[in-house]
Amino acid sequence: MEKYIKGRVWRFSENVDIDQIIPAIYLVTGDRQELAKHAFENVRPDFAKEVSDGDIIVAGPNFGSGSSREHAPRALLGAGIRCVIAPSFARIFYRNSINIGLPLVECDVDAADGDVLAIDFADGKIVNTNTSAGYTFPSLPDFLVDLLDVGLIENTKRKLKRTG
């Protein structure tokens, strides 16, 4: 995982659910790039067209509620999203995101569409470069940082090799 990122904000409200992130009709593919084409299709059709690599999502509480669909964080990764910041996340979305390498930050950040945020993961700090407002967030336990770094698939692969 990169220790420091800077990216443009896409602002969302509270309770953004999985059906908004990726409608169920696209469950037939697991391909990130393909899923990314349909991210937020029903609620924010401009997202898939205008999102660019390195962007950040800032949302209200309970981001990722609803289904266990891993397709949702996959779609966001495919779209180039580097981090999602929200005061709280639905727990399955949280697990899925860590497992496939999408960093999530639990923090209540005031930011508007297009603002640029600087995130320091090592120190747990966020600065909104447009407003100069600063925020802090608690760092993840070490084993989750490892998981985020290598991804669950690689992590399990290594474990399976060790145990034979």
Add this chain to the structure above:
Amino acid sequence: MPTISEKIMSRAAGADARAGDFVLADIDCAMAHDGTSVLAVKAFTEMGADRVWDPDRIVIPFDHIVPSNKETTSVLHRKIREWVGRQGIKNFFDIGDGICHQIVSERFARPGMLIVGADSHSCTYGALGAFGTGIGATEMAEVFASGKLWFRVPQSIRITVDGALPDMVSAKDMTLHLIGKIGAGGATYKAIEYYGKTIDDLSISGRMTLCNMGVEMGAKASIVPPDDATFDFIGRRGSERNGESKDDGDGYSSVYADPDAVYSGELFFDVSDLPPQVATPHAVDNVQPVDEVEGTHIDQVFIGSCTNGRFEDLKAAADILDGKKVCVRTVVAPASRSVLLQAVRAGVVETLLSAGAVILPPGCGPCLGAHQGVLGEGEVCLSTANRNFKGRMGTGGFIYLASPETAAATALAGEIADPREIFTSVKRP
């Protein structure tokens, strides 16, 4: 002083664990359906895993898109069938057997078990005193390979519900009422334990409705402590169930909270005057009494899903529809083959068909908007399912969530109707 969740997690992790602790737990039962097993099996292969840790602890039901709606789905279904065969997984349930949560509850869930499902409504198994929780597809692959998974032991909220539910008001109304009060994120990361006379009096079917929608408040698990109703339900399964102990009433590792267990919150509800409840578009916690939305035009009624597709639900709808005709398209999907058989034998299916309803094969039906009743632009559905998110049952559709009683009354009226006004003399079992 542990809660039910702390006790189940401690047992599964082999070490004393309290809320906030991270544990690596042994999984008692793992379920993935046709929608999530595809990614899970792909990840399993990518992990370099060869054999699953225990084929008898894995359950694979096909329910999300059954029968297949197109060629690509058929190919995915075939790949999973082949993988299940290669792995020697006996607990495979093909099209028409039923919804994953119904199958796991009917055949596998037991009090005290730790069950993970690659589906968010896996919290349903709390109706039988199990810790059931939803996980993602990739981590299901890890469970398939190792039988273990990490958890943060959740804090618990203690909810007590008292009062007899009024006529034509059922578990779904109570559940929607709680969600409206607690909010869509009100129990995020937490487990809920349910107590009180109303819960004691609920059938297992009603408890499943309640626990099923725990995730709509963000809950990690929602659990009703096991009692005689639980043991009766499990005892009736006969020899179909997997697992080592006999169905003789002994050997259930039922788990109860200590009297001085520590909860992060405690809530009390009285439902003795509760009117029928409706969740309006596009959020499950937009809950209102039925009279606030009475008269709303409806294009389709859906009765079914893991929330309300059981015999008791179909019977409640049939009692209202008996001898009458629906005036909007009414789609009914029984939760399982055994539910459908029971409904056939009891004449419930005949009543529903005579009233003009369409009976789908057991499965998820139109709940997730993949097939069998997708809404057109601007169309409105009153559904007994669990989610009314924007676009869920079709891009431009609107979904109202309610009980089977309100659904049946609405089907007769063609607009949202109060079941107490349509039919007042029948009480649910």
